[in-house]
Amino acid sequence: MTEKEDISRNNVPTSMKQVGITMKYTFLDYFRSRRFLILLIITLLISALLTIIVAWRRPDSFLTSNLGFYNSWWGNSVTFVIILSGIFFGGDAISGEFQNKTGYFGIPNPIRRSSIYVGKWLSAFIAATAILAVFTVITVGNGLYYFGASGVPYQFGESLLFAWFYLAAVLGFTFFFSSMFKSSSMSILVTVILFLFGFTLIQTLVADLVQIEPWFILTYGAGVIGNVLSAQFPAHSVVVTQHFGPRTITLTTFNATIPEGLAIIGIYFVITAVLGLILFERKEFT
Amino acid sequence: MSSIEAVKLTKRFGSFEAVSELSLKIEGAKCVGFLGPNGAGKTTTLKMFTDLIRPSSGEALINGVNVHLNKKAALSSVAALIETPEIYPSLTPREALTMICEIRGVPAEERGKRVEESVSEVHMEEWMDKRVGKFSKGMKQRICIASTLLSNPSILLLDEPTTGLDPRGMSEVRDIVKCLKGKKRLIFMSSHILSEVSDVCDEVAMIDHGKLIVYDTISNVTSKFSGGQNMVQVGLARSIDTRLVNANISSLPGVVSAEQKDDKTLAIRFSGGIDVQERILSDLIALNIGVISYRPSSSELEDVYLKLIKDTL
Numbered sequence: 001m002t003e004k005e006d007i008s009r010n011n012v013p014t015s016m017k018q019v020g021i022t023m024k025y026t027f028l029d030y031f032r033s034r035r036f037l038i039l040l041i042i043t044l045l046i047s048a049l050l051t052i053i054v055a056w057r058r059p060d061s062f063l064t065s066n067l068g069f070y071n072s073w074w075g076n077s078v079t080f081v082i083i084l085s086g087i088f089f090g091g092d093a094i095s096g097e098f099q100n101k102t103g104y105f106g107i108p109n110p111i112r113r114s115s116i117y118v119g120k121w122l123s124a125f126i127a128a129t130a131i132l133a134v135f136t137v138i139t140v141g142n143g144l145y146y147f148g149a150s151g152v153p154y155q156f157g158e159s160l161l162f163a164w165f166y167l168a169a170v171l172g173f174t175f176f177f178s179s180m181f182k183s184s185s186m187s188i189l190v191t192v193i194l195f196l197f198g199f200t201l202i203q204t205l206v207a208d209l210v211q212i213e214p215w216f217i218l219t220y221g222a223g224v225i226g227n228v229l230s231a232q233f234p235a236h237s238v239v240v241t242q243h244f245g246p247r248t249i250t251l252t253t254f255n256a257t258i259p260e261g262l263a264i265i266g267i268y269f270v271i272t273a274v275l276g277l278i279l280f281e282r283k284e285f286t
Numbered sequence: 287m288s289s290i291e292a293v294k295l296t297k298r299f300g301s302f303e304a305v306s307e308l309s310l311k312i313e314g315a316k317c318v319g320f321l322g323p324n325g326a327g328k329t330t331t332l333k334m335f336t337d338l339i340r341p342s343s344g345e346a347l348i349n350g351v352n353v354h355l356n357k358k359a360a361l362s363s364v365a366a367l368i369e370t371p372e373i374y375p376s377l378t379p380r381e382a383l384t385m386i387c388e389i390r391g392v393p394a395e396e397r398g399k400r401v402e403e404s405v406s407e408v409h410m411e412e413w414m415d416k417r418v419g420k421f422s423k424g425m426k427q428r429i430c431i432a433s434t435l436l437s438n439p440s441i442l443l444l445d446e447p448t449t450g451l452d453p454r455g456m457s458e459v460r461d462i463v464k465c466l467k468g469k470k471r472l473i474f475m476s477s478h479i480l481s482e483v484s485d486v487c488d489e490v491a492m493i494d495h496g497k498l499i500v501y502d503t504i505s506n507v508t509s510k511f512s513g514g515q516n517m518v519q520v521g522l523a524r525s526i527d528t529r530l531v532n533a534n535i536s537s538l539p540g541v542v543s544a545e546q547k548d549d550k551t552l553a554i555r556f557s558g559g560i561d562v563q564e565r566i567l568s569d570l571i572a573l574n575i576g577v578i579s580y581r582p583s584s585s586e587l588e589d590v591y592l593k594l595i596k597d598t599l
Contacts, residue, residue, distance in 0.1 A: 011391045025381065025385040028377060029375070029376040030376075104369055104371035105371035105373050105386075108368055110358040286339060
């Protein structure tokens with residue numbers, strides 16, 4: 001075979017196939033990374049802690065009803081596991097391409113940047129799903145122990161789907177922030193501050209003090225993950241009046257309805273995914 | 287015929303113009319050295335040819351295809367090594383290179399062989415299945431060089447490819463580039479090492495302050511900017527008598543001057559082109575002085591480089 005013939009034999013795959021190729025190898029990188037192991041250990045620690053507390057203290061909120069069990073166990077912890085997954089797998093997914101210079105290895109090839117972005121997002125989603133699956137298995141395992149196979153409520157299935165959807169939105173959001181920065185530590189820091197403090201703080205200020213429904217906050221929409229496991233879905237808004245001596249304070253608590261919560265999560269996912277992609281397409285390796 | 291072309295290619299970073307209306311067309315199978323001082327715009331130009339940055343204006347064309355409008359088509363026949371890339375640390379060279387093979391569409395049945403051959407080319411066989419995260423900078427650079435060989439590209443864009451390598455690694459990379467030249471590739475290579483460019487390249491493009499100063503064959507550039515004179519360096523197997531140099535070699539047709547660098551090296555300045563250079567070699571061999579090497583002097587290119595770069599300051 002002549003060199004010229006050899007040159008012409010390579011047919012560059014479609015962009016869709018290149019998404020799959022990027023996903024496969026970045027997942028391999030995630031799966032073997034120390035951060036995957038650390039997140040797995042954190043998830044196992046959270047699960048172990050819950051298992052020990054429930055077995056030892058046997059709290060009423062967990063053991064009175066099967067729905068109460070899943071609400072207390074899953075509803076209160078799964079969003080934390082999801083946010084950690086988003087930070088671990090998405091926090092520097094794109095900024096790392098710039099700071100660590102891995103982009104210099106992949107970008108100068110016949111592949112669209114969008115294929116790299118989507119491939120990396122999918123691999124992060126699969127890796128985070130694996131973590132979520134571990135947490136789910138341990139939750140259900142405990143549920144089966146206390147309430148048997150018939151004790152798994154259908155609402156848990158709904159909540160699991162909502163959680164999975166929320167995971168997609170969280171990763172969309174973290175990828176978007178990751179695309180904004182060229183420094184891994186900066187993008188991780190901003191994501192951590194926003195998810196662990198920022199959103200909660202804004203939600204509290206807006207809802208309780210200004211008494212406006214925080215429909216524009218992602219974590220507000222994620223409330224449906226836990227609320228769907230309530231015996232009765234919480235009212236959309238609850239007004240509580242409290243007296244502190246001569247002063248009366250009115251606090252309003254908002255709860256997103258299921259369609260509203262899913263819409264917030266969905267809109268966050270779509271907008272941040274598109275914005276993140278546009279940013280990555282435009283960002284320069286200077 | 288393979289080609290790369292910059293058409294009024296310009297890149298601005300705020301008010302700073304890193305590359306200024308650069309127009310340059312390189313075609314055919316050859317190796318072109320891309321020279322210029324730090325900050326001249328070499329890497330910026332190469333980045334615009336590989337989608338790492340976008341031009342502010344102008345076009346970067348590869349085989350006539352605009353890199354920024356149709357990246358996949360433009361880069362399908364190009365392999366590039368820009369700066370010192372990092373590879374995902376948890377992957378092994380085999381996996382990282384297979385990924386590049388897959389992205390570039392190397393047929394599945396050939397991937398394993400291509401990966402092994404390219405890794406063998408950079409002498410990293412022992413490290414084939416070790417994770418890249420544990421590698422030194424030089425080892426990573428070797429793997430990145432291997433990645434440029436995978437798909438037998440017709441065009442190679444190399445940005446200081448010997449950076450980070452030990453002397454042996456540098457020599458091996460030069461051999462790889464020479465070998466690729468022999469396989470009729472178009473190689474566009476930036477470098478600060480003028481001896482490397484003299485040794486490997488056929489032509490040079492010099493750039494300073496984002497502007498192209500000169501693009502021509504090395505011999506034309508050196509003769510044009512050194513009063514129509516060229517210089518060759520001659521290596522000898524045995525010591526030569528100074529009288530022989532002054533009496534016989536200096537008076538050979540075309541020779542302007544002959545200077546003894548040391549007892550086994552001569553620097554001959556001559557007037558004329560390749561034909562004169564060839565005749566002088568024949569005459570030296572006829573003198574039976576033990577010629578073992580005969581190559582354009584790297585210091586000649588260096589002189590021209592310094593003159594041109596100084597002139598633009």
